[in-house]
Amino acid sequence: MIKTIEVDLKEDSYPIIVGTGIINRIGAYIKSHIQPTSVLIVADTVVKYHFAPPVVDSLKRSGYDVSIVDIPGGEGSKSVDQLFQVLDSLVDNQLDRGSTLIALGGGVIGDLVGFAAAVYMRGIAYVQIPTTLQAQVDASVGGKTAINHPKGKNLIGAFHQPKLVLIDVDTLKTLPQRDIHAGLIEVIKMGVIRDESMFAMVEDNLDGVLNLDAKTLIEMIACACANKADIVAKDEKESGLRMVLNYGHTFGHALEALTDYKVYRHGEAVSVGLNCAARLAVNLGLFSEADFERQRTLLNRSKLPLTFPTDLSPETIYDAMSLDKKTVGGKLRLILPTRIGAVVIRDDVPETKIIEAISQCY
Template sequence: MEILNVELGERSYPIHIGPGEAARAECFTPVLEGRRVAVVTNSTVGPLYGERLRASLAAAGVRDEPLWIELPDGESHKSLATVEQILTRLLEARFDRGSRIVALGGGVVGDIAGFAAAIYQRGIHFVQVPTTLLAQVDSSVGGKTGVNHPLGKNMIGSFHQPRAVVIDTDSLQSLPTRELRAGLAEVIKYGLMQDADFFAWLEEHLDRLLALEPEALAHAIRRSCACKAEVVAADERESGRRALLNLGHTFGHAIETGMGYGAWLHGEAVGTGMAMAARMSARMGWLAPADAARAEALIHRAGLDTYPPAELDAARFRELMGIDKKVSEGRLRLVLLRGLGAAELTADFDDNALQHTLDETARAA
């Protein structure tokens, strides 16, 4: 087991990483001992890992039996109405400002439960127990919480840091392969954006990650969380450097939206978006062609597509990226690569390079 500290002054918190972490009461005691606790989970994860968590909460000395709130699975429940249901349950159980929430599940559960914690009686402490690779390396670090609105994803929310994150790599053993690959896209992202050594490590050890070797998983998660924690500590409110975390995301969001939410997993779209960013960077002369090829190769080995779907032609892609006639290109900012491990945000990109990149779809490739 390893502990990584996210340095945010009085809002600093530890991330515990390793096999069996969710069974270790010590991970929970500092935040939960003597407190009333609500566990927010979903109908898929709750039955798999609920009992293990229940036992460690008891061993951590929580007050009373935890209040168990099991949401239906799926992003369609990531709404203000679900948050209100959670708040009602907390009020009915007379939870006060000293009570705590534990989020057990993937990114959707963490975002919902974290937001409920952010606005219950103006904020109560919470602990993240992320069970998917994507949530472990991305959404559990950084304090973004929130829900969707019918008019847009993640449009309602707060910055609310957890008091602890407990990452149990055992929970990845039951993760569907497709979700593992989607999570690997975000892992690769950290190497590409700011850590060339980690990128090289991933080239060497990707097969161990795909084989779910606990030691390799723990290392990759720790490095990913360390990268993200460093960026978040430098820019908690996303005014500058944090934008680099969006590497691959502008292209990726266009794919997700264009194909209909749910058709592509977020991580799958980000993987393809990163390959596109790498090719575009090479076209602009920012990135050596050999390095772009290394990026593409690693994304491909992780089982992710490197070209966007043929259904999305360049005109539609531009529309989805918000570049229509009413918006000058100058307003769009893209995260591109100056090298492996060296992402840069720019509004000053070559539109021809963009056009070429959008023209190459899975059909053309």
């Protein structure tokens, strides 16, 4: 089963192809959609071990000479050093403006390779082959690319859309269970912000997702990508609508930063953020207690955390939220749910209310 979703961005439009067995047909997809002069694969080290052979074979069958560079996964690789490692190999392999870079790995490799593709020769083509659930439902779609500055995450980046996103759900078979749970948060988030039927799909099919049933995964991932594609098509550069994707993220980013990005997976920290943002929305009379409970139950069933660690005070968390780059003119901009399937953007919530909601999430 294969599903295709179009990201509609005029001359920058591209398809997202979701299915099984795709990894064995990468060459054919790239040849028919892009026809590059040459290709270079940049792979996560672990993913290279599991999946590089079929990708390389398939590209060779389509007539490409293939070189492969590997980079360790994990946030530390979104660095200037690793960026230059990738750029050096582009120069060494004499990639030209007709060449295509292939990102094979999770969101870290996707963000790093996308940024290298954005800046090499003022921009060359790249393809995303995401291999974590997080990257398949979120990071690989939408063209946001970045590396980190020592003082902040994703501070150095560019908007640069891929030419093609190829999602093979078979690649999730080697992913640790914890990363499956963490990736699910972006689907749950998308359900709450704009798609109640997708939220219900996850509620009804959670066992199938956690057991990696291919048909269930393909349907869920295609639905999440279609939602993200729709938002990106309407607001590519995040001037308005795209902000709703930050639901739960201001709280989550604070928790990730305060624990040095070492304790929580991104999705786990955002899960605490979803729970806290929803609590705040209940306190403000925007969200019902029943919907709060419905979200809490699904997060809990997805084995995602709901509470802040007791060694971080609500004031400390609030201060870290204020440093997040999503503040505008010093005001915290929050995405708050009004029901499962709809949110509002608010920048007028008093500090006391935010601290009160945090203190209810321990």
